[in-house]
Amino acid sequence: MKIGVLGTGMVGTALATRLAAAGHEVRMGAREATNESATKWASGRKNASNGTFEDAARFGEIVVNATGGTVSLEVLKQAGAKNLAGKVLIDVANPLDFSKGYPRLSVCNDDSLGEQIQRAYPEARVVKALNTLNADLMLDPNGLGTTDHALFMAGDDAAAKSTVRELLQSFGWKQIHDVGGISGARGMEMMLIGWLGAMKAVGNARFNWKVVTPA
C-alpha cells in the first residue's frame, strides 16, 4: 500500500522504516522537500521516498500523522485538505506540552487532538491509533517478547478502522480494542499522562498496556 508518513522524528522514522521494510511504498513528509533527516532516511532504502508534507499526503492512500501533537494541525494544513479527503488518516500524535516545565496535554478532557483533526478535515477518515506506546514498539509488538498486550483505536468511520486493524494485524498485533468514535481519542490521549507515570515505575519506555479480562 502507498503510505504517506508526516513527520521525521522518532515516531515518523520508526513507523516509516517498518512500513517500508514490510513492503509498503512509503513517502516521508517534512516541512521542506530537502529535509535532511527525511532525505537521509529515504536514501538507498527500498520502497522509500521523501518530500514535503503535501507530497507525502498526496502520495499516500493512507496518511499517518506522526508529528508532534502541538504542531499537527499546522502540518496537516500544509499537507492540504484535498490530499487528505477520503483517505484513512492515522493520527498517532500526542498533544504533549512541556511549556509549563512538566508534561501536560495542550488539549484534553472536553476535546482531543484526534477530534480537532477530524473537525478540521471532515473529509479525512481519522483513526486515532498507536499513540499509547513507545515508537519502537508500535509496529513491533514482538519487541516485548510476547504479543500479549494491547492497542486501542478510535474513529467515526468503521471501514477506516477495519483498514487500520488489518494493517496493524499484519505487523503481529493480536489485541486491538476499538474504543468507539473519535471522541474516544480523549481517553487514549489522556492515558499518556498515566503512561509517563508507568514509565517512572518501570524505569524505561519499553512496556505496553494490556487489558486483562477474566481468565
Next chain:
Amino acid sequence: MKIGVLGTGMVGTALATRLAAAGHEVRMGAREATNESATKWASGRKNASNGTFEDAARFGEIVVNATGGTVSLEVLKQAGAKNLAGKVLIDVANPLDFSKGYPRLSVCNDDSLGEQIQRAYPEARVVKALNTLNADLMLDPNGLGTTDHALFMAGDDAAAKSTVRELLQSFGWKQIHDVGGISGARGMEMMLIGWLGAMKAVGNARFNWKVVTPA
C-alpha cells in the same frame, strides 16, 4: 488494623466489606450517623461499625476516601483535619463529572484530586491508589482468575506508600507500580477516561490494566 472508610456507595461498600472480612476493624462513615446504607452494612457484621465521616476518620489508623470525587473535599472537611493528621489517607476517588452529559474529569492535567486533597490536608499522608479499576476488583485481584494485572500508587510519603503496598499485598496484589509523588495522581486519574474507552471495547467493567514489560 483500624480503618475508617468514608463513603457508603459501591466503592465504599466493596472496600469496607472486604477489609472487615479480612479481619480489619472497619468503621464506615457517612454524612449522618443514621445513614441507612451504612447502618444496614454494619448491622450484624463482624468487625464493622458505622458513624459520621468524623467518627470514621477519628476511628481509623488508615482512612480511605471512597466518596465521589466531586464531593471528596467537602467530605474530608466534615471528617476534620485533626482526624486525618499523621494518618495514611488512601484516596480512591475519581473526579468524574457528568454535568456536561458525558464523562469528564472536574480537575485534570495541571492538577488532580489527589493533589488537591494533599494540599488541603498537608498533615495527612495521602496515597492515591485503587482508582484505576472496578470496585469489586479493588481488593479481589483474583476476581479476574489471575493476579497478573496491576495497580498504581502515588504519594509524597514513602512510608505511607509502604503501608498501602503491604495492605494491598495482603489481598493478593502482586504488581503495584509506584508512579512517584502525589502529582502522579494526575495520570492515574486521567487514565479513568481511557478506562471508560476500554470498558466500551470489553463490554463490561470486569477488567484491569497490566503493564507488560519484556518477557
